[in-house]
Amino acid sequence: MDAERLVLRLNARYAHCIDDGRLEEWPDFFTPDARYSVTTMDNYRDSLEAGIIYADSRDMLRDRVSALRQANIFERHVYRHIFGMPLIAPMPEDDEMREITSETPFLVVRIMRDGASDIFATGRYLDRFHRDAQTVLIRERIVVCDSARIDTLLALPL
Amino acid sequence: MDAERLVLRLNARYAHCIDDGRLEEWPDFFTPDARYSVTTMDNYRDSLEAGIIYADSRDMLRDRVSALRQANIFERHVYRHIFGMPLIAPMPEDDEMREITSETPFLVVRIMRDGASDIFATGRYLDRFHRDAQTVLIRERIVVCDSARIDTLLALPL
Amino acid sequence: MDAERLVLRLNARYAHCIDDGRLEEWPDFFTPDARYSVTTMDNYRDSLEAGIIYADSRDMLRDRVSALRQANIFERHVYRHIFGMPLIAPMPEDDEMREITSETPFLVVRIMRDGASDIFATGRYLDRFHRDAQTVLIRERIVVCDSARIDTLLALPL
Numbered sequence: 001m002d003a004e005r006l007v008l009r010l011n012a013r014y015a016h017c018i019d020d021g022r023l024e025e026w027p028d029f030f031t032p033d034a035r036y037s038v039t040t041m042d043n044y045r046d047s048l049e050a051g052i053i054y055a056d057s058r059d060m061l062r063d064r065v066s067a068l069r070q071a072n073i074f075e076r077h078v079y080r081h082i083f084g085m086p087l088i089a090p091m092p093e094d095d096e097m098r099e100i101t102s103e104t105p106f107l108v109v110r111i112m113r114d115g116a117s118d119i120f121a122t123g124r125y126l127d128r129f130h131r132d133a134q135t136v137l138i139r140e141r142i143v144v145c146d147s148a149r150i151d152t153l154l155a156l157p158l
Numbered sequence: 159m160d161a162e163r164l165v166l167r168l169n170a171r172y173a174h175c176i177d178d179g180r181l182e183e184w185p186d187f188f189t190p191d192a193r194y195s196v197t198t199m200d201n202y203r204d205s206l207e208a209g210i211i212y213a214d215s216r217d218m219l220r221d222r223v224s225a226l227r228q229a230n231i232f233e234r235h236v237y238r239h240i241f242g243m244p245l246i247a248p249m250p251e252d253d254e255m256r257e258i259t260s261e262t263p264f265l266v267v268r269i270m271r272d273g274a275s276d277i278f279a280t281g282r283y284l285d286r287f288h289r290d291a292q293t294v295l296i297r298e299r300i301v302v303c304d305s306a307r308i309d310t311l312l313a314l315p316l
Numbered sequence: 317m318d319a320e321r322l323v324l325r326l327n328a329r330y331a332h333c334i335d336d337g338r339l340e341e342w343p344d345f346f347t348p349d350a351r352y353s354v355t356t357m358d359n360y361r362d363s364l365e366a367g368i369i370y371a372d373s374r375d376m377l378r379d380r381v382s383a384l385r386q387a388n389i390f391e392r393h394v395y396r397h398i399f400g401m402p403l404i405a406p407m408p409e410d411d412e413m414r415e416i417t418s419e420t421p422f423l424v425v426r427i428m429r430d431g432a433s434d435i436f437a438t439g440r441y442l443d444r445f446h447r448d449a450q451t452v453l454i455r456e457r458i459v460v461c462d463s464a465r466i467d468t469l470l471a472l473p474l
Binding site: 041082084085086087103105107119121122123124146147148149 | 324325327328329331332335394396397398399423425427429430431432433434435
Binding site for chain 2: 400423
């Protein structure tokens with residue numbers, strides 16, 4: 001299967017997992033040594049490491065989910081992710097190829113329990129994927145938000 | 159053609175039909191015995207049948223369109239549907255296969271005649287499609303809205 | 317590559333260019349004699365030529381970018397384009413085919429520098445593309461906005 005479709009499908013399952021509230025399964029999209037961060041466009045442009053969220057292992061992502069569950073923030077709202085087409089970085093046509101690099105725009109709507117919906121975040125994923133014969137996993141996902149103002153309620157994964 | 163692309167294309171035409179205001183053509187996307195319902199995430203989770211809209215035949219959909227036209231609600235606003243990638247349920251690779259089951263996230267923006275735009279609804283379609291050599295039709299579409307608060311103006315098909 | 321995928325990819329790069337702020341590269345998506353216009357659904361339906369923006373050459377698009385840069389409007393906000401699936405007009409399966417006609421729904425979110433995000437525009441692209449062995453270029457793009465009220469700040473390309 002071509003890289004574009006692999007990324008499209010992974011992202012579709014990724015969104016489905018989060019938007020369905022199955023947060024415990026979310027870390028399974030990542031490699032054990034994965035880096036995951038959420039930052040703003042300004043910080044990213046200035047190469048500031050200090051993002052909003054930073055994790056450098058899948059275990060840290062699991063810890064984050066546990067914290068979210070204890071804080072019980074998740075019950076108060078749900079998310080709906082909509083993705084654009086991924087832009088796949090050119091790579092040699094080589095069956096041994098193990099890595100896919102891509103960029104995907106996103107839009108996340110937040111639906112509060114009282115029913116109001118608003119645009120929670122827009123931006124892009126800067127991704128590196130590890131693929132083998134059976135699976136594709138995220139090795140690095142840098143979530144670059146367009147807005148400098150991210151709600152401090154930021155709790156659910158982007 | 160693979161199931162994913164069939165669903166992508168059907169949904170693209172479905173959105174185009176509604177957003178273009180060609181409501182009389184909308185029932186043609188369904189089989190004669192199709193079920194179509196609109197419900198909320200809470201109701202769906204609790205298996206409550208009482209949704210916002212329920213129809214169990216294509217003729218009921220035609221009746222609904224007639225009622226909408228008479229109420230003249232459609233003139234007051236337009237919709238814009240944006241869909242995510244469908245998640246296709248696994249199925250045997252079998253040319254005789256007649257059914258596709260999938261789930262597709264959606265976002266609908268409503269544009270009022272005075273020009274204001276807002277997020278009207280987000281959610282997902284839970285679909286069963288009937289395919290034959292020439293066509294793909296919707297046999298069942300359950301529209302599960304994320305928000306418990308759906309505007310009572312809900313008139314146009316989702 | 318099939319027409320659908322060509323259009324999906326061109327639009328992905330098109331969005332990426334604008335949303336990244338690389339406006340100087342935006343005219344490169346067009347043929348030298350391209351027509352580009354932005355209009356409203358009402359004007360389009362009534363066949364009124366008087367749109368919000370009109371250009372009938374790539375050079376006019378370059379002029380427009382220069383004007384935008386001088387006005388320095390771009391610094392005040394960023395955009396995020398999300399596209400739906402293109403609907404490709406039927407055409408003969410013919411390798412010599414040089415033209416693709418399609419329609420693509422879009423949603424554009426505007427993110428102001430203070431952090432607020434809103435739906436800036438929705439609508440559809442009515443496109444004609446010129447393809448040759450190496451490239452696909454836009455020969456005509458009519459941007460039909462759903463809303464009759466387009467912010468007069470309209471500055472960035474849609």
